[in-house]
Amino acid sequence: MGISAALFSGSKCYFFDGARYIRVTRGDEGPGTVDAGYPKPIAQWGWPAGFGQQGIDAALYAGSKCFFFDGNRYIRVTRGETGTGTVDAGYPRPITTWAWPGGFGQSGIDAALYSSTKAYFFDGPLYLRVTRGGSEPWTVDDGYPRTIADVWGWPGRFGRFGIDAALFSGTKCYFFDGNRYIRVTRGDVGPGTVDPGYSKRIHDVWNWPEGFGVGERVVVFFKTLLPLSAGVQSLIDTQYREMRRLFLKFGIEVFFGAVEDLSGNADLEDFLALDVGPCLLGQPTAEHQVLFAQRTGAGPDDLVVYVVQTLEGDNDSLLGCATHPAGRPGAAIVPTPALWLTAHEIGHVLGLRHVCEFPSDTNPNPPTPCVVGSTQSDNVMFPRMTWTRPPPNISAAEAARMLASSLSKPT
């Protein structure tokens, strides 16, 4: 586990980990010193109700202004090097205000980087560069977004699916991906050069307070019964990216295991339509038993998500089902545009239940009836995929339950 955002602020910098943050005094290089009294609750920033309460995705220094990003909204804050500053009038605003091209950042971004006259925004494997000037939105430079892997030259698997945070630091920049980080020497533009010896483990270097930037991790593999076309790959990448971004805010880092194309396996061909029976936890069907035995590469506690064409229950089709045989944790999903379908199912696997139920003839008075538009429909465990203010949320109690799952492990 690492951090979800970092903010350059002159001689100070700020790191955000879920609902807490620290302030660090430092120069261009080195870990600096965590200021006394930190970590502090993120609530101290005094942001508008509902914004960043449980964490933010990204922060961007821009001189006397700072920007903070939470899902598909952001705020602009006027502040000095220290202190929380004042949220400018009219914020939060929708992230679509930035008018990024091609769906970039539609549901949020992972990181933002100040770079003098330029700024960089990161969304999964893509990034874009803008030329700053006046009030946002700033001008997106020609040719963006581009793919991180095509340009930045980061080592190994670092940032393969995106990064969690970026920090401007004078002649250096720092990029954070899970529990590792790299330091890069660069100018205002271009990828620069990764300094020798990087990547490194965050906690070997940064001397953050006990427990800060430390959480649990789960590893998720994807196995597809559909041929691994560009569309299916995109589905998997998107589901993974949104789940990782959501869970990271709440102290759970999702690692990508691998993708396996099972479509050529004749023994599994009829599982394109998987019989999930009643889809109740602890009641796997015979088909669950066979399909979920396909765990090549996954450890006993790793989670495997099977992508099928359709899930057929006893009387109906399902979009996802977290039922799995004992000792073979995982879930099955079908292709949908619901960005947090896998997060919902993995939430079930890690112990979460629906936040509410819709009444029906057979269940006219559920104990917690669903109210569309309430905090229930903002929660990833809302029973429908019509989350009202995406990206959805996770409550503190739910995060604690997931962290306590035997399937999540210390990072």
Added chain:
Amino acid sequence: MPRSPSELRDQLSTIESDDATYEGLGRDDVAALTPLLEDDEGWLAARAVHALGRIDDPLAHEAILAAASMPRLEVRVAAATEAGRLPAELSDGVLLELLGDPEPAVRKFAVRSVSPRNGVAVRSRVQELADAEPNPRIKDMAEEKSRST
């Protein structure tokens, strides 16, 4: 009062469906549900088949019959499941089509839906699958179904 297309979409978007997914749907909704069989999103098309299967109306039945020959696998699978709710004669029509489907996944759910109320032609087709189906899981299901029907 019929639901609007967006209301239907919301109601049918339950991730793990339950009785509430289809609560209150009736004859007034058939006209809005039928075009969903050809919606770009396969999950919604399949859900529409299941919704129509819960409405006792000739137009809904007709739509399920049409779904049995639609190109998308998930729609045909849903039609196979809903065949169990249709009047026997219509059920036979849907199942005869789907027991011979080129996709094993569809044949599997068609076999599952066969019941003693289905006619001789359907049961003969199940027996053929019991004798010659190349997929061993479906063959086993067909053998079991032949014994029980």
